[in-house]
C-alpha cells in the first residue's frame with residue numbers, strides 16, 4: 001500500500017477533496033437510512049448494526065471503503081440535533097460554517113501548548129477570547145472543553161486565591177460538575193441549598209453565608225440544566241459582596257443570551273462575577289468542544305503557570321515567544337477558537353442574536369400549545385428555551401416509559417427532569433430551523449404514546 005495522503009501541506013487540499021465528497025455522501029446516505037431523529041430499535045439493535053459495519057476493528061489488511069462505511073453507520077445511528085424532534089439535551093445542531101472551519105483545524109492540527117505549534121491559532125485565540133470575555137463584562141477567557149472543565153477551573157482558581165478550606169455554596173439546581181469539582185480538588189463538602197423552585201433562594205443563601213466562617217465560593221447558574229432557569233444574579237451578587245464571598249456564575253447555557261438585544265438583560269449581574277462559565281456548544285451552535293471560562297482578574301491565571309523547557313523555555317519567553325502553557329491545564333490543545341471566530345465573524349452579533357431569539361420564541365409557542373391542551377400539564381413558561389411538560393394525570397413511571405418508548409421507536413428524543421418532586425418531559429429547543437408544526441408534531445407523538 002502506498003503512503004496515505006496527508007491532510008495539510010501543498011497536497012493536502014487535493015487529497016481531502018475526494019475524501020470529503022465520500023464523507024458527505026455517507027452522511028447523506030446514513031441520514032436517509034435513519035429517516036428520523038434517532039435510530040429505531042434501542043441499544044441492542046444499534047450495537048448490532050455498528051458491529052456489522054465495523055467488522056474487525058483492527059484488520060490485518062485495511063479497507064479503502066472504511067471511511068464511507070463507518071461514517072454512514074455513524075449517521076444512520078446518530079441522535080441528530082438537526083432534527084426538530086431531537087430536543088432532549090443542551091445538544092445543539094452545529095452550524096455548517098462552524099463545522100467547515102473545524103475541518104481546517106483538524107487539517108492543520110495546530111496545538112495550543114506552544115507558539116511554535118500554533119503561531120496564528122494562538123494569536124486568534126488571544127484576540128477572540130478577550131473579545132468574548134468583554135461581551136460578558138469580564139477581562140479575559142480561557143478555552144475549555146465545555147461547561148464541566150470551565151466549572152473545574154473556576155473552582156481551582158478560587159481555591160488558589162482563597163485556600164483549600166474554601167467552601168462551595170450552590171443550590172440543588174446547580175450542575176453536577178460543580179460539587180464534583182469540589183471533590184476532585186479536595187475541597188470540603190459543598191453546602192448544597194435546597195431549591196424547591198429550581199433556583200438559588202437569596203434568603204437561604206443569606207442564612208448560609210451568615211453561618212459560614214471560612215472562605216466561600218458561591219456558584220450561581222444562568223440557565224439551569226433541567227429547566228433553563230436563571231438564578232437572581234443581582235441579589236446573589238449583592239449578598240456575595242456583603243459577605244465577602246467569591247462569585248462564580250455558570251452561564252454554560254444562558255451565556256448565549258448575551259448575543260440577543262431582546263434577552264441580554266436577563267443576564268444583568270453577570271459582570272459582577274469573578275469567573276463565568278460560557279459554552280458555545282450549547283446556545284452557540286458550535287460542534288463540541290467550545291467551552292470558555294471568563295475571568296475578571298487575569299492576574300489570577302498566574303496560578304496555572306507551568307514551565308516545561310520543550311514548550312516554553314525561559315529564554316524563548318524572554319525573546320518574545322508567547323508562553324501558552326498557562327492558558328490551560330491541558331497540554332496538547334485543539335484550536336477550538338477557529339470555528340468560534342469564524343461563526344462570530346460570519347453571523348455577527350445580529351445573526352447569532354436572531355438565532356437565540358428564534359429558539360426562545362419557538363419554546364414560548366410550544367409552551368403555549370401545551371398550556372392550551374387539556375391532555376397536558378405545563379411546568380412553567382420557559383425562561384430560555386427549555387419546556388417542561390407532562391401528560392396530565394400520568395404517573396411518573398408512565399412519563400418515563402413514554403420517553404423510553406419514543407427513543408426505542410426512533411421517533412423523538414425528549415429529556416427528563418425531576419422538579420417539584422415530579423417527573424417531567426423536557427424539550428430543549430436549540431434548533432434554529434424548527435417550525436411551530438414540528439413542535440406540534442412532538443406533542444402529538446407524546447399524546448399517541450401515552451396510555452389512555
Ligand SMILES: Cc1ncc(COP(=O)(O)O)c(C=O)c1O
Nearest residue numbers: 090146147148175223225250252
Ligand atoms: C448549566 C450547565 N453547566 C455545565 C454543564 C456541563 O457542560 P459540558 O457538558 O459541556 O461539560 C452543563 C451541561 O449541560 C450545564 O447545563
